[in-house]
Amino acid sequence: MPSASLWSAIELGGGLRLPNRIVMAPCTRNRCTSDLSPPPDAVEHYASRAEAGLLITEATMIAPEVQGYLDTPGLFLDSHEAAWSRVTTAVHERGGRIFVQLWHTGRVAHSYFSGQQPVGASDVLDRVPRRQAGVASLYNERPRMLSSTEVEGVIAQHRESALRARRAGFDGVEVHGANGYLIEQFLRSHTNRRTDDWGGDPERRARFGIEVVRACIDVFGAGRVGLRLSPAAYFGEMTWTPGDNEAYAALLSALADLPLAYVHTGIVEDCAYDYLGGTSTEFLRRHWSGCLIANGAYTPERAEQMLREGLCELVSFGKLFLANPDLPRRLRDGLALTPYSPALRLPPTYARSPYPGPEAPVFVR
Numbered sequence: 021m022p023s024a025s026l027w028s029a030i031e032l033g034g035g036l037r038l039p040n041r042i043v044m045a046p047c048t049r050n051r052c053t054s055d056l057s058p059p060p061d062a063v064e065h066y067a068s069r070a071e072a073g074l075l076i077t078e079a080t081m082i083a084p085e086v087q088g089y090l091d092t093p094g095l096f097l098d099s100h101e102a103a104w105s106r107v108t109t110a111v112h113e114r115g116g117r118i119f120v121q122l123w124h125t126g127r128v129a130h131s132y133f134s135g136q137q138p139v140g141a142s143d144v145l146d147r148v149p150r151r152q153a154g155v156a157s158l159y160n161e162r163p164r165m166l167s168s169t170e171v172e173g174v175i176a177q178h179r180e181s182a183l184r185a186r187r188a189g190f191d192g193v194e195v196h197g198a199n200g201y202l203i204e205q206f207l208r209s210h211t212n213r214r215t216d217d218w219g220g221d222p223e224r225r226a227r228f229g230i231e232v233v234r235a236c237i238d239v240f241g242a243g244r245v246g247l248r249l250s251p252a253a254y255f256g257e258m259t260w261t262p263g264d265n266e267a268y269a270a271l272l273s274a275l276a277d278l279p280l281a282y283v284h285t286g287i288v289e290d291c292a293y294d295y296l297g298g299t300s301t302e303f304l305r306r307h308w309s310g311c312l313i314a315n316g317a318y319t320p321e322r323a324e325q326m327l328r329e330g331l332c333e334l335v336s337f338g339k340l341f342l343a344n345p346d347l348p349r350r351l352r353d354g355l356a357l358t359p360y361s362p363a364l365r366l367p368p369t370y371a372r373s374p375y376p377g378p379e380a381p382v383f384v385r
């Protein structure tokens with residue numbers, strides 16, 4: 021019977037040893053400079069949390085046209101690389117390890133930011149407004165289906181961004197395959213109506229995610245690339261359809277042959293879903309025997325129990341880490357935790373995209 025605890029060290033592969041099992045979950049800050057670099061305060065934001073076994077940055081755009089929210093940073097310009105390297109240097113100076121979460125939003129992008137129609141696995145529009153800090157809500161726009169040549173181009177964009185991540189000093193990358201963004205749009209039959217090699221049966225729907233992960237591993241090597249997944253279809257107007265579980269199973273089965281660092285649950289609260297036959301983490305565990313990061317409103321006590329029972333190898337905390345930069349120390353010393361409140365979030369910097377876009381956005385009034 022496994023008996024890991026929050027305080028047992030673990031090696032992810034590729035020589036990366038984590039001194040504890042506490043991961044900082046990726047949390048968008050909606051703060052960046054006018055060229056979409058992380059702002060100067062990102063350095064202290066991450067460095068002050070360096071006691072985590074592993075830090076994962078906020079979702080970071082791999083290209084300008086994927087922007088779907090205010091003031092989210094990128095990793096596709098030299099200036100982004102320079103700004104992120106100040107973050108990684110500070111984290112390393114304090115003894116930490118940090119992965120960047122690489123992000124293609126797919127149909128969640130918006131022309132308000134880039135002036136371009138969003139792209140998706142198919143042209144499926146679910147016309148639901150998205151809450152948009154500071155500027156009311158934006159309606160989703162109908163995406164344009166990526167051509168098969170463009171799909172290859174998006175994989176290459178991930179590779180380019182991973183190269184920049186390596187040059188910026190990141191210890192690895194987390195591919196954002198969760199929360200309804202492009203990889204999930206390929207996985208689910210509701211959003212993937214393609215009839216070419218990137219759609220149709222579960223294996224073909226899984227192929228895009230596999231190729232993105234493979235491209236990042238080509239850059240970073242073994243034990244340096246993780247993948248976040250949301251099998252519960254809980255976010256981004258995703259719709260679960262029978263057959264979707266098989267696409268996740270196909271993806272995870274193919275990934276077993278690659279030297280992945282980990283698979284990471286993406287869910288707001290890791291509760292049971294009948295169509296998954298349990299929680300999201302339990303579903304992933306059934307299909308993935310490698311390193312698994314549980315997530316979703318975990319208390320330290322429930323995290324310890326999951327580790328003790330071998331149901332996961334690591335646990336990530338989002339809101340608790342935002343509210344308690346010194347979370348590992350507080351847990352170790354049994355100190356009280358500050359509860360999370362949305363009021364803890366700083367207002368967006370309103371940098372906006374420098375790329376040409378319509379001045380009159382499609383807002384919900």
Ligand SMILES: Cc1cc2nc3c(=O)[nH]c(=O)nc-3n(C[C@H](O)[C@H](O)[C@H](O)COP(=O)(O)O)c2cc1C
Pocket residue numbers: 045046047048049077078079121196198199248285286287288289315316317318336337338339340
């Ligand atoms: C303010 C905020 C921003 C978030 N941004 C991201 C993000 O950029 N990428 C991502 O995969 N998940 C994001 N999430 C989801 C968290 O990573 C996590 O899955 C969720 O908060 C549940 O875990 P928790 O209860 O430990 O916070 C965000 C959550 C919050 C509260």
